[in-house]
Amino acid sequence: MNRRRFIKASMALAAACGTPGLMTLFSNAAWAQESDIADGQSRAFDFNVLQSMAGDLAKKPWGGAPRPLPDTLATLTPQAYNSIQYDPEHSLWNNIPGRELDVQFFHVGMGFRRRVRMFSLDPSSRQAREIHFRPALFNYHDAGVDTAQLVGQSDLGFAGFRAFKAPELARRDIVSFLGASYFRAVDETYQYGLSARGLAVDTFTDTPEEFPDFTAFWFETPKADDTTFVVYALLDSPSVTGAYKFIIHCEEKRVVMEVENRLFARKDIRQLGIAPMTSMFACGTNERRMCDTIHPQIHDSDRLAMWRGNGEWVCRPLNNPQRLQFNAFTDDNPKGFGLVQTDRDFESYQDIMGWYNKRPSLWVEPTNKWGKGTIALMEIPTTGETLDNIVCFWQPEKPVKAGDQLNFKYKLYWSGEPPVRSPLANILATRTGMGSFPEGWAPGEHFPTTWSRRFAIDFIGGNLKEYAPKGIEPVITLSSGEAKQIEILFVEPFDGYRILFDWHPTSDSTEPVEMRMFLRCQGQTISETWLYQYFPPAPDKRNYVDDRQMR
Numbered sequence: 001m002n003r004r005r006f007i008k009a010s011m012a013l014a015a016a017c018g019t020p021g022l023m024t025l026f027s028n029a030a031w032a033q034e035s036d037i038a039d040g041q042s043r044a045f046d047f048n049v050l051q052s053m054a055g056d057l058a059k060k061p062w063g064g065a066p067r068p069l070p071d072t073l074a075t076l077t078p079q080a081y082n083s084i085q086y087d088p089e090h091s092l093w094n095n096i097p098g099r100e101l102d103v104q105f106f107h108v109g110m111g112f113r114r115r116v117r118m119f120s121l122d123p124s125s126r127q128a129r130e131i132h133f134r135p136a137l138f139n140y141h142d143a144g145v146d147t148a149q150l151v152g153q154s155d156l157g158f159a160g161f162r163a164f165k166a167p168e169l170a171r172r173d174i175v176s177f178l179g180a181s182y183f184r185a186v187d188e189t190y191q192y193g194l195s196a197r198g199l200a201v202d203t204f205t206d207t208p209e210e211f212p213d214f215t216a217f218w219f220e221t222p223k224a225d226d227t228t229f230v231v232y233a234l235l236d237s238p239s240v241t242g243a244y245k246f247i248i249h250c251e252e253k254r255v256v257m258e259v260e261n262r263l264f265a266r267k268d269i270r271q272l273g274i275a276p277m278t279s280m281f282a283c284g285t286n287e288r289r290m291c292d293t294i295h296p297q298i299h300d301s302d303r304l305a306m307w308r309g310n311g312e313w314v315c316r317p318l319n320n321p322q323r324l325q326f327n328a329f330t331d332d333n334p335k336g337f338g339l340v341q342t343d344r345d346f347e348s349y350q351d352i353m354g355w356y357n358k359r360p361s362l363w364v365e366p367t368n369k370w371g372k373g374t375i376a377l378m379e380i381p382t383t384g385e386t387l388d389n390i391v392c393f394w395q396p397e398k399p400v401k402a403g404d405q406l407n408f409k410y411k412l413y414w415s416g417e418p419p420v421r422s423p424l425a426n427i428l429a430t431r432t433g434m435g436s437f438p439e440g441w442a443p444g445e446h447f448p449t450t451w452s453r454r455f456a457i458d459f460i461g462g463n464l465k466e467y468a469p470k471g472i473e474p475v476i477t478l479s480s481g482e483a484k485q486i487e488i489l490f491v492e493p494f495d496g497y498r499i500l501f502d503w504h505p506t507s508d509s510t511e512p513v514e515m516r517m518f519l520r521c522q523g524q525t526i527s528e529t530w531l532y533q534y535f536p537p538a539p540d541k542r543n544y545v546d547d548r549q550m551r
Contacts, residue, residue, distance in 0.1 A: 200273025
């Protein structure tokens, strides 16, 4: 529930702040009367400086909980908070004529008290100056904020930032860093969806999850025609500190982030999550339990996609389970993984508020050797679309001990589809429903006497029609139960093949059934691998109920 409250608040309030312990790392800055909003004293800065800063910080005790905010900010309602807007006339790069990029800051407020410091960095001189908070940077509209309480509060900091790209400078942001170490980006649809994080700590252990904070950002000033900008971030938490470098490419149809971090462990860490991402799956083609709405599907992402170190491509459809589930997929130097939204047809969602058909996918591409570990997937039960319930990250195999230093490099692709795709047949969709009757024949007047669950997995591409005359063979592996009534059907509308099978239980167990399937032809693998986790009902629920009323 702590996770849920945190994520829900982050989405509803759009805010987060920095750490008081960070104040000791910077000298006090004098105010300056100049048009540039950066008003602090110049200090030398580069990524090496930031790494030293993070290393020194790790040797000190964590700064603890954030200081209280002024009452006028601490008591804001969500509506009042959201009415506070940054003044675009004071945006970070407003003084660059014809600029392609710009940055604005979020206000601190309400329950988000962690203060984030912002710095402007000259890329040629490598001199950085702090941007101090002052009320003149914001338009408060009807928020009811008593700005008199904010005068002289230069250490109030900011909650985060968002970046804009021309010609959308005045209307739509494309990158947002907001809340602990959470951040998001959009593709050509300008629709936000799932979130990434700088780091995850103890997401699935017997101790409370820890949410590290980005406590300071440094922005390299771009040239007017640049569509790429560089931002550095300092991360801090009770267990770990970190230096991060983001090279953010704001391309025409997607956002690509090159990420490098140097992590310093303050203490032993039971579970460290690298390149974590958080999404929502309420219901889809395979899981209908929570879809009693006008919407056929509700999700930000529909699958976990993995390109394993051994070259295998894996598709794992997401679930909204009845109880929390945690799965770990072992790998060695993974080539990539991500949470993907493959169904981008409006008809699949019928949603004019969430626009789930426009939600981007997020793909992680390691760019240095990550070694052995697991791709972790946590699925949390949810009753609706307002709570993120899917978490995915890389967990190194080697335990993290106090004093350890780690370095990870990777790219993040925010786009409609991942930048890479298996040359084999791809999985289009997974569907489930009642079984034990011939496909093409409705259960009819008499329901089946034998209970089973039917699975339909649709495959497209990969020259399947060329293999068909030679014989397509579904290779199905189950952790329990039996697969019966296996069928291979060509489906003209999507020009692919549907594999059908009925799962029959062989015991009364309700433990999850691990399912695995791929296609082969004459001993050759011709598709990516389908993984699925099915939750059998209790024995007394394994029956079909005919609720028709005949009069």
